[in-house]
Amino acid sequence: MANRKRILVTGGAGFLGSHLCERLLADGAEVLCIDSFYSGTRDNVRHLLGHPNFEMLRHDVTEPLMVEVDEIYNLACPASPIHYQRDPIYTMKTSVLGAQNMLGLAKRTGAKIFQASTSEVYGDPQVHPQVESYWGHVNPIGLRACYDEGKRAAETLFFDYQRMHGVRIKVARIFNTYGPRMHPNDGRVVSNFVVQALSGEALTIYGEGMQTRSFCYVDDLIEGFVRLMNSGDDVSGPINLGNPDEFTIRELADLVANLAGSASVVRSLPLPSDDPAQRRPDIERARASLGWHPKVALREGLEKTINYFRTLA
Ligand code: NAD
Ligand code: UDP
Numbered sequence: 001m002a003n004r005k006r007i008l009v010t011g012g013a014g015f016l017g018s019h020l021c022e023r024l025l026a027d028g029a030e031v032l033c034i035d036s037f038y039s040g041t042r043d044n045v046r047h048l049l050g051h052p053n054f055e056m057l058r059h060d061v062t063e064p065l066m067v068e069v070d071e072i073y074n075l076a077c078p079a080s081p082i083h084y085q086r087d088p089i090y091t092m093k094t095s096v097l098g099a100q101n102m103l104g105l106a107k108r109t110g111a112k113i114f115q116a117s118t119s120e121v122y123g124d125p126q127v128h129p130q131v132e133s134y135w136g137h138v139n140p141i142g143l144r145a146c147y148d149e150g151k152r153a154a155e156t157l158f159f160d161y162q163r164m165h166g167v168r169i170k171v172a173r174i175f176n177t178y179g180p181r182m183h184p185n186d187g188r189v190v191s192n193f194v195v196q197a198l199s200g201e202a203l204t205i206y207g208e209g210m211q212t213r214s215f216c217y218v219d220d221l222i223e224g225f226v227r228l229m230n231s232g233d234d235v236s237g238p239i240n241l242g243n244p245d246e247f248t249i250r251e252l253a254d255l256v257a258n259l260a261g262s263a264s265v266v267r268s269l270p271l272p273s274d275d276p277a278q279r280r281p282d283i284e285r286a287r288a289s290l291g292w293h294p295k296v297a298l299r300e301g302l303e304k305t306i307n308y309f310r311t312l313a
């Protein structure tokens, strides 16, 4: 079919990117997936490699890219604290130079461009739940700054390209998301707890475990991405995408242990610096402008995730 949409997904071999590529192919698009394989792997998209409308290219977004596309989803960036703190300068360059290059590409081609921003732009928030109008509370020189400030600078570039060059932008602030194809050892809390519970190890709780997070199942999130990309040009965001059900880390540990059928033994470890005490999205904007809200409850999503991790064992 000659008039298929051509869609570029940066970071397409990562956790969220691989689900997005799958979804876009199922919707009939032609997908060009680029990735540096810094934190993602070819295995995440191996099942798509033979698809006639799928193409995979090893490329780093900090370098210019000349391709012709109709839409760009910019997801390239290490996302878990272990990955993004391993080489913080690379993380910052990826966010900022990656955004600049992809915005330059969008400007030249007239493509719409989606940015995977993050709830981390709110830092350790003093407004709860977090609304998009809140400017955040970020330590600019701490260990998380390479990620938080990189994503904040990327948002700035997005809005400046919109104002100066009329680029059609879609900025999503993504809250903690989990599901199949999370890296088993990237250190995020859901993957850590599931892997630990399935191997009979104690679940590692950082600090008292009274800090909260709100966990969105990956399929719900991807639906939000596609709705935002397909929304009218008056909807640029930033727009929160996440599940507003909030849990303490201790509650999460109990639930994972229970669903995995393991004893809920926990081990306390020190709380990392600048770890946000609470996080929950206000999703009224997404409800009103996209008609979107998450449908998968934590228990159901964890069951699917645990089943996936069992297949790896
Ligand atoms: P991920 O680490 O699985 O995926 C990121 C992908 O980007 C990886 O495949 C990695 O190799 C690639 N990448 C990194 N640097 C690159 C570069 N310079 N050039 C090309 N590719 C590069 O993480 P994820 O959870 O899938 O996150 C995807 C995006 O969503 C990230 O931008 C992240 O900041 C954002 N996000 C994710 C969450 C979440 O809970 N998963 C929350 C907020 C925001
Ligand atoms: N760029 C790119 N692909 C394109 C067009 C631009 O990678 O198709 C890069 C380009 O190399 C530049 C960046 O995007 O570094 C920003 O481009 P823009 O045209 O906005 O700025 P300028 O080239 O004037 O710095």
Ligand code: UDP
Pocket: 080, 081, 176, 187, 188, 189, 190, 192, 193, 204, 205, 206, 207, 209, 211, 213, 249, 271, 272, 275, 276
């Ligand atoms: N966490 C934990 N045990 C772990 C991994 C993480 O208690 O094994 C905590 C972490 O300190 C944070 C929360 O769980 O308070 C979420 O951590 P994650 O790295 O998944 O995401 P983020 O901090 O970026 O929200």
